[in-house]
Amino acid sequence: MSCCAPPFDVSGTFDGSAARQEIRLASRELGDGLRQADLSVPGVHCAACIRTIETGLMQVSGVENVRVNLSTRRVAVKWRGEEAPDLLAALARLGHPGHLFESEADRSDPELARLIRALAVAGFCSMNIMLLSVSVWSGAERETRSAFHWISAALALPCLIYSGRVFFDSAWSALRHGRTNMDVPISIGICLAFGLSLYDTLHDGPHAYFDAATSLIFFLLIGRTLDHLMREKARAAVRGLMRLSPRGAMVLRADGSRDYLPLAEIEPGMRVVLNAGDRIPVDGVVEEGASELDCAIVSGESAPRFVAVGATVRAGTLNLSGPLTIAATARAETSFLAEMVRLMEAAEGGRAGYRRIADRAAALYSPVVHATAFLTFLGWLMATGDWHRAITVAIAVLIITCPCALGLAVPIVQVLASRRLFENGIMVKDGSAIERMAEIDMAAFDKTGTLTLGQPRLVNGGGIAPADLAIAAEIARRSSHPLSRAIAAAAPAGGHTLSDLREYPGLGIEGRLQGQLYRLGRAEWALAADVCGHEAGTVLSRDGKWLAKFAFEEALRPQAKAAIAALRSEGIAIALLSGDSEASVHSIAARLGIGTVAAGLLPAQKVERLAALAAQGRKVLMIGDGLNDLPALAAAHVSMAPASAADIGRNAADFVFLHDGLDAVPTALELARGSARLVRQNFALAILYNAVALPIAIAGYVTPLIAALAMSLSSVLVVANALRLKSGSSVSPQPAGTISAKPALVAEPGQ
Structure with missing residues (x-):
């Protein structure tokens, strides 16, 4: 049949219940009972094909609109009804077999x-x-x-x-x-x-x-x-990083209609509608709504960021609490997320x-x-x-x-080193990373989630009246904000029953108790204008009057100080590279005695810092956990991440340590340097074997089978030498609570 064949009657009923179920599951709700299904039709070649498909599918019961995109060979079908129309059977009868449209899936290897x-x-x-x-x-x-x-x-x-x-x-x-x-x-x-x-x-x-x-x-x-x-x-x-990008987004047209478009078809200027829980598909500016965003992929900061009309948003960040309408300012291939992917690919190529x-x-x-x-x-x-x-x-x-x-000299040591590392709670993701770890002369740490556990805790709970703390904790339990969780953890549950609880994104939470209005959140929001004054941070108020102020700090990882001291004793320079604020970064650096500090860095800027250090001849170990650390982890000479990191962060790192303590870093360095010594010895053994065996073979004293046995014996020698690798020794334990009493972070729910 020609690709430009005339249309057939496709108005009948087809036996394709499984296909209809797949179409319904893959379709998206557009509102007012209207749904959209996207199909891929590889056989679309010309205007006649488009006319055939659009005219034919419009005859199918329930279909209200059909639009064919020739460049992507995609057919967008809008339909109503409890059951999806059998669009695939209809396409087959039209002479244009198709399947559900989806972006390029992960292929088998x-x-x-x-x-x-x-x-x-x-x-x-x-x-x-x-x-x-x-x-x-x-x-x-x-x-x-x-x-x-x-x-x-x-x-x-x-x-x-x-x-x-x-x-x-x-x-x-x-x-x-x-x-x-x-x-x-x-x-x-x-x-x-x-x-x-x-x-x-x-x-x-x-x-x-x-x-x-x-x-x-x-x-x-x-x-x-x-x-x-x-x-x-x-x-x-x-x-894994590419999976953070959604396959498409809901676009609001000038006439008020909505279309779900694949990511590649979203152009600058289009208005994109986002619900709570959606990832932002492209860079843009907020036109309507207010919400909080999880911006860990950008800055690594654990606290959500409040955005309102006029705020700039980046692709890959997660919309947490409210609906937004944004105006796209870039195509998907030039967005922030695409830039991170290119940075990682460039680093891998290096x-x-x-x-x-x-x-x-x-x-x-x-x-x-x-x-x-x-x-x-x-x-x-x-x-x-x-x-x-x-x-x-x-x-x-x-x-x-x-x-x-010679071929076994390195891999066998790497295998045994991997086993020793695993025995110490460290997983190695790339065998060559062990030899690169042995070469480092500098360690660069991220802050949130790496040097700290990324979980703020209340530090002045003892100075707050128990009744006020109990009320604040009861209010805080209604929020998933990290600072709210820290307040909720400071008092037992069940003390009070509040009514009319309501959360204001970026500001705080309010509720009523015995007719009085309590607010927990930003001071400028919770306090009346005449009592606010210069008060800042997170406060609890009653009818606009100040009751308590809350101070928070980030807990250091166990063994953080001991691990940094152990690295310094091995001649390793220490740096702190973070996307967090100046105040919180310098506070942590002061507590750990780190002199080289850079705060407020975007992912590309971290890569630039590492490139500058590499140009100076430094071989840097990067330790990080956030999505914003991915390009830096890939660009560093070698990299490490905790098991608490995001999945793609663990994939990007060469080493992953499974327990909370930072003693994994000096332990990995000790084992890597021991492995490097054994590799050099194995090379010497392999060269010595060839120097002895080759003249004997040339002299004719060796048959091919004896040669194969001798070759195997040389392999046994390097394996036996590799077995001499000893397990690493951990640094002295440091209690997790060994931290400064000075607050390192003062913030508020929604900030």
């Missing part, structure tokens, strides 16, 4: 699935060939040996064709572009070992080396799969230097190995005239110099 399948095939084949080899090398009869060789060849073939393709494709890609990598000598060694083994099997030779070829593939695939998993975890943070170093090492390693094996072949051929003997020795040289020990 085909490369990981391919590696796991290849690993499974290689493991099955190599283990079975090894069992057969035991019988052959134990002195099996000629007929049995020949049969086992043929069975081994049959098992090795799928291993090479399917599992070995991972290395063959990489090697061929490098050779086609005139370069080389470590997969080139691996591929040559595997193919030669298999080819010679097949030749010996055909000619009834006493030995074959199928086990060497398949075992090599299996063990190398283990390392390749783990490496891929590490890299995918690093990308998960960017995907780590490609490690890959370039590995490539340069491979470029040097491969030619040396190839030249050595080729010269060995020529030397033995000229010396003996026996091509079989010459190629057997050359294969042994290729296998015995396989970089397995």
Whole structure:
């Protein structure tokens, strides 16, 4: 059927109850009983297609409006009724099959699935060939040996064709572009070992080396799969940040109608309607309404921010308490949230230097190995005239110099270090982070949720009359504001029964008790004009008269002071980088003795600070927990976050510590430096192995199987050395309540 086929009659009833249920669940309420469903129709190509779809769907019972967007191939259908119309069946009858419209979903990882399948095939084949080899090398009869060789060849073939393709494709890609990598000598060694083994099997030779070829593939695939998993975890943070952006928003048209548009179709100047609980889709300015916003993604500040008409709002922040109408000032791709995603992607890209170093090492390693094996072949051929003997020795040289020990030198230490870290309540998200942690010379801390627990507590409760405190606590229990929760926690529940309770976003809460009006919140709101004077902060009033004032402070994390002292003793400089206010940041810095302080930083400014420190030669560990810390966590030399951080904050960090104490930071540093020492020792062992084994192989004293065993022995040596890694020691415990009595934060509910 042509894409421009004439319309069909689609007014009938279709048997598609499951599809109708999906459409209803995916649709959005527009008000007055009207709902909107968005469908994707990939086959829309021209104006005739649009006319066909719009005319045809308008014939479906319940449909009131249809609009086709040719550029996005999206069909917006407005309908009424308890049951959704069967729009998908109608589209199919029109010759334009479609599906529910949604932004690009997370796709499965085909490369990981391919590696796991290849690993499974290689493991099955190599283990079975090894069992057969035991019988052959134990002195099996000629007929049995020949049969086992043929069975081994049959098992090795799928291993090479399917599992070995991972290395063959990489090697061929490098050779086609005139370069080389470590997969080139691996591929040559595997193919030669298999080819010679097949030749010996055909000619009834006493030995074959199928086990060497398949075992090599299996063990190398283990390392390749783990490496891929590490890299995918690093990308998960960017995907998590992108999920903070809603898929679309309700747009208020000039004629008063409402349309739910995908994020990509929202243009500057459009009016966007937001309910409490909605995330702001694009940067904008408030035109109607007043509410509180969770701006943790911008500043990291735990207290909600009050916004009213004229206030600027940023994409990704969460509308907490009231309806808003905003005028968009930027498209989604130029919004604040999109900028954070770009900052994280740029920071991740900056780590490609490690890959370039590995490539340069491979470029040097491969030619040396190839030249050595080729010269060995020529030397033995000229010396003996026996091509079989010459190629057997050359294969042994290729296998015995396989970089397995060098390849394991770092990963095995990282695996063991990860286990030791976990035993200390620390999870490592990226193996290379352990070696980067060992290199740091500076630690930069966020404040809220990192140096502090991010939970304000009342510090002057003992100085407030118990009756007044009980009334304030009863009022505060009606609010989820962090400062209200701190007041509510200071007195037992059930003391008073208040009526007419009402919360005013950004101002406070009021209620009546025995005919009197009590207010808890901003002084300028709670107090009468003639008694307010210069009073500020959070107060309790009765009929406009002052009763009590509340002071708050943020509790330090356990072991905060001891951890910072331990880092200083290791020669680590300390800095505090925060998006919070100057007063609260400098108060915390003074309590911990931190001299390098920067407050009021936006996420991009934190990245700029880290870039400036890196330009000075500093290697900075960033410790943060807020959404606003994500780009900084990604941009730092290495990063760390508490388990209490947001999901995407934990994904962005290289390390996550599971308990409250900051002693995890010096513990991770101690283990990382111990790991670095073991890695250097492993490299020395691997080099020594090659220096001893290579001359012996060239001299012809090693068969391919012995070469594979020697290569395995070198791997065992580096593993045994890595097992010497000791568990880290924690810093001296510091009680969580060891904090200054001076209030660090004075604020009010709704501020």
